[in-house]
Amino acid sequence: MRETAAAESRPYHHGDLSRALIDAARRLLESEGPSALSLRAVAREAGVSPAAPYHHFKDKGELLEAVAAEGWDLLNESLAAARKSANSVKDKLTALGVAYVVFARENPSLYRIMYDGSRNKEELPSHVHLEDDSAYCQVRDTLVEAGADPTDEIALELATTAAWCAAHGLAEMASFKQFDTLKSALGSEEAFLRGVFDHMRIFADDHGK
Amino acid sequence: MRETAAAESRPYHHGDLSRALIDAARRLLESEGPSALSLRAVAREAGVSPAAPYHHFKDKGELLEAVAAEGWDLLNESLAAARKSANSVKDKLTALGVAYVVFARENPSLYRIMYDGSRNKEELPSHVHLEDDSAYCQVRDTLVEAGADPTDEIALELATTAAWCAAHGLAEMASFKQFDTLKSALGSEEAFLRGVFDHMRIFADDHGK
DNA sequence: AGTATATCTGGACGCCGTAAAGATCATCTT
């Protein structure tokens, strides 16, 4: 009478329902978009009753936070990969910016979840800022590699913030139809992104010289 | 038996309910935040039945669009004022950016409504881009005043987009608690904003020379 | 006047998030 799927020796009845709920949520997010992501729909998708999630998450927001956390992990990986594959030191920061925006384009619903929770709490998840290979720290380290002065902490934080804001702003704008003509005039979306970044000192300069 | 308030000689029973609904929505938005902005709550606030709005707006989204449109108008005015009051030509663009972010901080719920509708349709309201004193055009014109080459259309559009993205990105980030220490290290929020903008060529350079 | 038409109300439907009470089952104690 046991379900054939899922791990055998997990805590209780279902076998790691929180994991299953997060997966169900991400499945729904990709197939139906953020507006279809109700707690009941997630429970339905996972095959449990509407109240079951409450034994694993305080409320809907806490489930979304767990989904968002996985989004941040994915973003970190994308950025790390872009950092490695960049040709020159000079190009690394732009590559990072492009990778950031491309991530948002390829995971639009997830990206939205990542920031929606933060906006309500008025702070980003702390591990985004603090952990060593977090997205924020990767940007900061890349700035240093590109020539920023690591001893001037305030300037470094400001520059990192500027880069982050630029990437986030572009990530939210790039999908607007208004830019279609510009994109096709430039030949590709990536050319458009690089074009925008090229108009920001942070993505073009060698920092102060 | 007539209500004493509101204009007397308007179309029907209520006397311009759509106006009253938009006002009610903005009142609710300020007092309770975006999550409290249900269509029913708006109707309640306006003193009509839950179904009444459907004679003036196709659905909830269309009402929110009307609210957002007023938000864009307000933003345009803020930017125009900032443009006028800026001291030097060189400072105009930064002043514009600061004004943009300050608008978002002072009208956080309205600012969210303005972009939420756009995100769903994947395009900004057309008058934001097209009309002559629209926010976008004000930024573009200011860039030209600051020395950008108006004949290179593509570069101008890219630069405008870069400035817009930077301002939007910072507007969404600036309220995060993570930046509190940086703000107080710099003495004020405006110093923080200018500090971030200063790390973007678009807000600091004289454009190509 | 009488008719058409735009506007508003009341009630209904199926969703939603969430809470409380009861059933079920792994684990712990003895």
Next chain:
DNA sequence: AAGATGATCTTTACGGCGTCCAGATATACT
């Protein structure tokens, strides 16, 4: 081995939501 414990899940229920429909109401036209 047996029973108690407590976590997990289901059922049921509540109020709120967006939206539709049928009827009431008041304006405008002829």
